[in-house]
Amino acid sequence: METAKKGFFNKFLNGVERVGNKLPDPFILFVYMALGVIILSWIFSLFNAQVTHPGTGETLTIKNLASGEGLRYIVTSMIENFTGFAPLGIVLAMMLGIGLTEKVGMLDYAIRKTIMKSPPWLLTYSVAFVGVMGNLASDAAMLLIPPLAAMVFYKVGRHPLAGLAVGYASSGAGFTANLLIVGTDALLAGISTEAAKIIDESIVVTPADNWYFNIVSVFVITFLAGFITSKFIEPRLGKYSGEAVEVDVEEDPPNAGKGFRNSMIAALIFLVLVYLSVGFSWSPLRSEEGKVIPSPFLTGIVPILLFLFLTVGVTYGVTVGKIKSGKDIAAYMAEAMKDMSSYIVLIFAISQFIAYFNWSNIGIWVAVNGAEFLESVNFTGIGLIIGYIIFTACMNFLITSGSAKWALEAPIFVPMFMQLGYHPAFTQAAYRIADSSTNIVTPLMPYMVVVLTFMQKYDKKAGIGTLISLMLPYSISFLVAWIILILLFFYAGIPFGPGITPYL
Known part of the structure; x- marks a missing residue:
């Protein structure tokens, strides 16, 4: 029976990997999506599709992007779509400061010292807390924290793979939890704002709109990651009996x-x-x-x-x-901007896709008709939100980029749920917990291979299946706990951020 289960699980993972690898790069994916909107607008225009704007009562016709008018819009708006895209300036501004702090070594120092100086009884929870908070350093946390945690666990006589597991799980889940407002908040809020404009031009989702929910999430995920490690992961791994490993500790200035x-x-x-x-x-x-x-x-x-x-x-x-003059400050900030180059390229394609979606009126047509359908089948309550969370958690197996996936989903679900009375920031919170929960179990996560390399330092036979089997208890527990938490906020009327409730 165990062999059959293992065979089925491996086949499932292989299938996910095959399908995911056939998807194009996120940039090309959004180029295709933009072309798809152009084709859809032409098809809709053939049937003279119309929709009544819920806010103004105006009758809107689907505009054809493949027409002369559409071509003029595409050519004349392309630069403005890119430079005027809300998340671009917000995220780049945030990363000027966060990037400088990272490049001078301050974040790295804080992370390492917090973990290495933790007392043994608090070590597991310290790693979990630092992992969750590590998204201050963006994706770098997923590369820095797991090997550091494995090394510290090894040095104090505990199983190094347990340290690596809690480090990877908490840093992967941390993109929805932080005591501070960070770059991820700015990025997602900008995309949410653009999507909300399909229904209401006046709505602005700020980076602080999920802040209270994020703060509570820090402590929930920290406790849960530490508890799972101590009660399930370490007992399952047992005592470490591998070969002696040489570990190097980086010297500080x-x-x-x-x-x-x-x-x-x-x-x-x-x-x-x-x-x-x-x-x-x-x-x-x-x-x-x-x-x-x-x-x-x-x-x-x-x-x-x-x-x-x-x-x-x-x-x-x-x-x-490390900083001796203003020239050094500018150099470190420029170095941080180099790390954002792939994001800037991706934003160019995303901004065109969302702009075409809005200009053609397809976005509002989908929102209004989708909301009417959900109301007709009486599927508009919190069950709808939970269904959306599970849908996005599954989508994470195919598209691992959180920003790309939200840029794909937001123009559809934000306006649709606004039609049902839900605030865009609430929909955004639902998206974030789904995306963060399954980050750590998808074979397509680019950092999984790197973390596997760190794992094989202590266990030569470890493979992707080994890593995913360690991550599954965290992933499932995080998803369940976050759904319970969002239900608690929903029914208790707790604001998700300053002045933000589930309803508009």
Whole structure:
């Protein structure tokens, strides 16, 4: 029976890998999607398809992108579609600050010291917490934390693969959880805003709109990852009996400790200034009515975070000697922007696809008719949201890029769920927990092969199946726990972010 199960599981994984590998690169995928919208607009126009705008009552006809008018729009709007795409500027601005902090070594130092200095009884949960918070460094967390955790577990006499497992699971799930507002929040919020404009031009999803949910998620996922590791993963692995492994510990700059201390002091001073600018009724970043929700503070949260990370990164860099002049600051920021080159290329294709979807009126047609269908079958409650979460979790096996998948789904589901009364930020939260839960079990995740290489350092016979079997308990538990958490927020009326409830 075990052989049959193993055979079926392997066949399933092989099938997922085959289908996924046949999908084009995300950039080419969105080029095809844009071409698909052009063809669909032509077909819809043949039948004179129309839809009534729910907000204005105006009757809208599907516009043909393959017509002369459509060609003029494609040619004249291409640059504006790209440069005016909301996520582009927001994410690049965030990464100027976060990237500088990463390039001077401050994030790396904080991650390593937090894990390596944890007491043995707290080590598992420290790794989980650092893994979840590691998305400050974006994808780099999935490459830095698992091998570091395996090394620390090995040095204290625990099974290194248990450390690697909790490091990989928590950093993979961390893209929906953080105590701070990070680049992922800015990226997804920008795409959500563009999608929401199909129904209502005035709606803006800010990077802070899932913040409260993210904060609670940090502690839920940290506890769950630590508990699963201690109660299931380590007992299953048993005592490590592999060959002795030589582990190297990277040396820190001489003043790294002082640099970290100074950067934390600078961050504290900066946060005090932010509090003064928003904490009182007379504060300049409050609204004219003296409110925080809405206010210039929430609207300008990205520039505020940019300056926070610049303050921390420059302070650390100057103290450890990596920044000696303004030229060094610019060089590190430019280096961080190089890492964003693939994202910029992808955004060019995504922006055209969404613009065509909106201009042709296909987006609002799908939203209105999709919502009417769901209402006709009486499938509009929280069960619909749970169904959407499970659908996206399965989609993650084929498209692993979180931003690409949201850019594909948002123009369809955000307007549709808005028609049913759901806030775009609520739909975005549902998307994020689905995407993060199954990141770690799809064979198409590009970092899985790298993590497998780290695993084989301690177990020569380990394969993709070994890694996925370790990740499945985390993945299933995270998905179930997050669904319970979103239900708790939903029914208890807890805001997902400042002023954000499930309903519009």
